[in-house]
Amino acid sequence: MPESWVNSGVDLHLELTGGGKRAALITALRDAVRTGRLAPGTRLPPYRALAADLGLARNTVAGAYAELVAEGWLTAVQGSGTRVASRAEPLPPARTPKKAPVPAPRHNLRQGRPDPTSFPRTEWLAAARRALNVAPHDAFGPGDPRGRPELRAALAGYLARARGVRTSPERIVVCSGFAHALRLLFPAVLPGPLAVEAYGLPFHRSIFDAAGVETIPLALDEKGARVGELAVPAVLLTPAHQFPTGGPLHHDRRAAVLDHVRATGGVLVEDDYDGEFRYDRKPVGAVQGLDPEHVVYVGSVSKSLSPALRLGWLVLPEALVDAVLAAKGEREAWAGVVDQLTLAEFLKAGAYDRHIRRMRQRYRRRRDLLVDALAERAPHVVPTGIAAGLHAVLRLPPGTEQSAVKAAAWQGLALDGLAAFRHPASTMSTMDGLVVGYATPPEHAYPAALDALCRALPPV
Amino acid sequence: MPESWVNSGVDLHLELTGGGKRAALITALRDAVRTGRLAPGTRLPPYRALAADLGLARNTVAGAYAELVAEGWLTAVQGSGTRVASRAEPLPPARTPKKAPVPAPRHNLRQGRPDPTSFPRTEWLAAARRALNVAPHDAFGPGDPRGRPELRAALAGYLARARGVRTSPERIVVCSGFAHALRLLFPAVLPGPLAVEAYGLPFHRSIFDAAGVETIPLALDEKGARVGELAVPAVLLTPAHQFPTGGPLHHDRRAAVLDHVRATGGVLVEDDYDGEFRYDRKPVGAVQGLDPEHVVYVGSVSKSLSPALRLGWLVLPEALVDAVLAAKGEREAWAGVVDQLTLAEFLKAGAYDRHIRRMRQRYRRRRDLLVDALAERAPHVVPTGIAAGLHAVLRLPPGTEQSAVKAAAWQGLALDGLAAFRHPASTMSTMDGLVVGYATPPEHAYPAALDALCRALPPV
Numbered sequence: 001m002p003e004s005w006v007n008s009g010v011d012l013h014l015e016l017t018g019g020g021k022r023a024a025l026i027t028a029l030r031d032a033v034r035t036g037r038l039a040p041g042t043r044l045p046p047y048r049a050l051a052a053d054l055g056l057a058r059n060t061v062a063g064a065y066a067e068l069v070a071e072g073w074l075t076a077v078q079g080s081g082t083r084v085a086s087r088a089e090p091l092p093p094a095r096t097p098k099k100a101p102v103p104a105p106r107h108n109l110r111q112g113r114p115d116p117t118s119f120p121r122t123e124w125l126a127a128a129r130r131a132l133n134v135a136p137h138d139a140f141g142p143g144d145p146r147g148r149p150e151l152r153a154a155l156a157g158y159l160a161r162a163r164g165v166r167t168s169p170e171r172i173v174v175c176s177g178f179a180h181a182l183r184l185l186f187p188a189v190l191p192g193p194l195a196v197e198a199y200g201l202p203f204h205r206s207i208f209d210a211a212g213v214e215t216i217p218l219a220l221d222e223k224g225a226r227v228g229e230l231a232v233p234a235v236l237l238t239p240a241h242q243f244p245t246g247g248p249l250h251h252d253r254r255a256a257v258l259d260h261v262r263a264t265g266g267v268l269v270e271d272d273y274d275g276e277f278r279y280d281r282k283p284v285g286a287v288q289g290l291d292p293e294h295v296v297y298v299g300s301v302s303k304s305l306s307p308a309l310r311l312g313w314l315v316l317p318e319a320l321v322d323a324v325l326a327a328k329g330e331r332e333a334w335a336g337v338v339d340q341l342t343l344a345e346f347l348k349a350g351a352y353d354r355h356i357r358r359m360r361q362r363y364r365r366r367r368d369l370l371v372d373a374l375a376e377r378a379p380h381v382v383p384t385g386i387a388a389g390l391h392a393v394l395r396l397p398p399g400t401e402q403s404a405v406k407a408a409a410w411q412g413l414a415l416d417g418l419a420a421f422r423h424p425a426s427t428m429s430t431m432d433g434l435v436v437g438y439a440t441p442p443e444h445a446y447p448a449a450l451d452a453l454c455r456a457l458p459p460v
Numbered sequence: 461m462p463e464s465w466v467n468s469g470v471d472l473h474l475e476l477t478g479g480g481k482r483a484a485l486i487t488a489l490r491d492a493v494r495t496g497r498l499a500p501g502t503r504l505p506p507y508r509a510l511a512a513d514l515g516l517a518r519n520t521v522a523g524a525y526a527e528l529v530a531e532g533w534l535t536a537v538q539g540s541g542t543r544v545a546s547r548a549e550p551l552p553p554a555r556t557p558k559k560a561p562v563p564a565p566r567h568n569l570r571q572g573r574p575d576p577t578s579f580p581r582t583e584w585l586a587a588a589r590r591a592l593n594v595a596p597h598d599a600f601g602p603g604d605p606r607g608r609p610e611l612r613a614a615l616a617g618y619l620a621r622a623r624g625v626r627t628s629p630e631r632i633v634v635c636s637g638f639a640h641a642l643r644l645l646f647p648a649v650l651p652g653p654l655a656v657e658a659y660g661l662p663f664h665r666s667i668f669d670a671a672g673v674e675t676i677p678l679a680l681d682e683k684g685a686r687v688g689e690l691a692v693p694a695v696l697l698t699p700a701h702q703f704p705t706g707g708p709l710h711h712d713r714r715a716a717v718l719d720h721v722r723a724t725g726g727v728l729v730e731d732d733y734d735g736e737f738r739y740d741r742k743p744v745g746a747v748q749g750l751d752p753e754h755v756v757y758v759g760s761v762s763k764s765l766s767p768a769l770r771l772g773w774l775v776l777p778e779a780l781v782d783a784v785l786a787a788k789g790e791r792e793a794w795a796g797v798v799d800q801l802t803l804a805e806f807l808k809a810g811a812y813d814r815h816i817r818r819m820r821q822r823y824r825r826r827r828d829l830l831v832d833a834l835a836e837r838a839p840h841v842v843p844t845g846i847a848a849g850l851h852a853v854l855r856l857p858p859g860t861e862q863s864a865v866k867a868a869a870w871q872g873l874a875l876d877g878l879a880a881f882r883h884p885a886s887t888m889s890t891m892d893g894l895v896v897g898y899a900t901p902p903e904h905a906y907p908a909a910l911d912a913l914c915r916a917l918p919p920v
Contacts, residue, residue: 034779087624088624088745090620125592128585141768166548166549310796353531
């Protein structure tokens, strides 16, 4: 039952709706101040007068005034009554935005992003509720710099089961994502130079460049990275599903890279960026499981749940744990404790498995739609790297990639060509192709994006 | 209605409780595998047999098997039936822990930590639920590197009202806490050398040391940092409540430091670490409000909510926004999106104000108990810096600090002396005193900690 009233001094137009009268009065006054209806300096009626006007108890109004004074909305000065507090005036937004905002493309098939509409909000909230109900108080104090024990235990179990990772919770360090893992490792823990795949994420190379870590490209062939050509002890690979070309590292090469790091005292950094998304058979286990003392395994929820969560993990050889903690800063947990506890509960309750399964089905369907569309409308273009992951590569005839990317842009379709991923120092022969991130668009937008892709592809 | 059964092949001892039969069967089988009751390699009964044994539809059991195969708990091999999947064996925990675990002190009055039992779990979860109900889908895609717009808008409003900060959401950059803010600023945005207060957090100095940023100590007197002695353009101060000695920066000094940074083209970095906790009058506004183009204002929820949340913010002069974003890494949000959206909602709904008010009352009561206990049991020890904050300083006669810290340790009481905070290069005369963090213990443990403190104090 809303009530409104006019006071002789100020016209408050308060509407007291629902709930307790005191709380309703506080909310109404706060909103009036926040929206500027009550300007700074305005004198409020004495609480006795307002109480009489509103038919409320004096204590109710006095209590509401006191609360709002404590919150900083009002000020009470002896002899001067209660006034609306003066607030700092906001600055105008910058006159000239430095960068013109880039209009979103009509269709987006850039790689590396899971469909943002698929984040399991309800299940995540339910897990957060269960996790906060049982979390010990010390979770909200300064924590274990390796990350919450609940999460490390849940990860150790999940990674063993799903990815064949052999570890113990003591060797896991939670971080805020893959890029953070790279910053922790290089150069403080592992000085360069570092061998990397000749095609990979330019974003990762820019992190190495900024850190002064030299990267040496390793050529790729049909078996994956040519690890026989390794010239330095440390190497970063994507063994489950080479990024971006798409094949798994051949069994012989897995053995060879381990021989190499053992012989040289080096380390393999294993980027398991989409290890959960394999469609046609059981995923290849992580290389880490073959030699936990020579592999740093890095994973995150960026592809499986959302890159916006900022949660990742390093699974470390025992010899590197202390050095990584030192690089991290012993006082700095980086990842928020609520997210850590929630992910632990999400893993423990099987919600992570269920989500992965749901997304695997969805992405496989999208991949199949891509394959079918190409077979029908561009049979000369053969998709590769499609057994796993969130993207496919459409190989193109030499010299045609750049015009295909431009044709796509002409259709309002954002995607990258393979050239964007090539290490500038690589001497292997160039590959032409389009990298199609089929997981990126929301479900309803996918068919139109596929259509735009087919229209952009070069004719036979 | 639990059912249990024995199968001819394996003794599953399944207990199907509540809910749908399929979900219950999945849970029971998963638990049996997880706990090791069903060892890797164990062959499960054919789904027809299990369905008959349990009185379930065949489809129900077949569906449960398929789910668990998809999750990696079981494997299905043509001709070999369904078996418990082999999992990576966990590694044993490290044999020799590198560091012996430090036993927790019986009483803890170390500074800088809010009572971890006070984290408002219910309100935080309610805000998370409301925030996730309305968040746009793009929140779960790659986000604005400055942080979620909802949070920056809420912070701009809150900081204007509560701290007199003048800004716009475009000038706010969300980060993962104060230490992260320092790492972003120095040396990439602000090269050293940097003037700092002669007493301050050693943890901050270690960040500067690691980054190769020279710090030059500024002596303190009864008006705060002696900013007239500034010899370099950049300076880091705690104007609201000098850490750890406890006084606000004098009005003249606030004006003088702004004159200095304007004249030298320098920057004041304002560490507003406990700006919300002032007990005796309205808080001193932030210096930032006096000159937004020459002050970097840094705050976080570490004192107000929990250091485990890892949420902080920089309020920047317009000229520094792009440089900070470049240092941050344009692709890296650092703080998790769920926490960001939740804090935005928490601020918007007034829950942050209510929490601050509740904690302010609690901490003021603790401060009063400290003051009363000292007046009664150690009247020669005068607490200082008690008008605000989460700690007090008990000044001691010259030369007695070290023995007082030792006497406290003898009582099982952890706290620091002022010496722990002194810049090693400072030439100002030393101060003896104990830094008493009265916010740290849970409510029930505070009286005993106070008692231990009084017993540890040197006699007259």
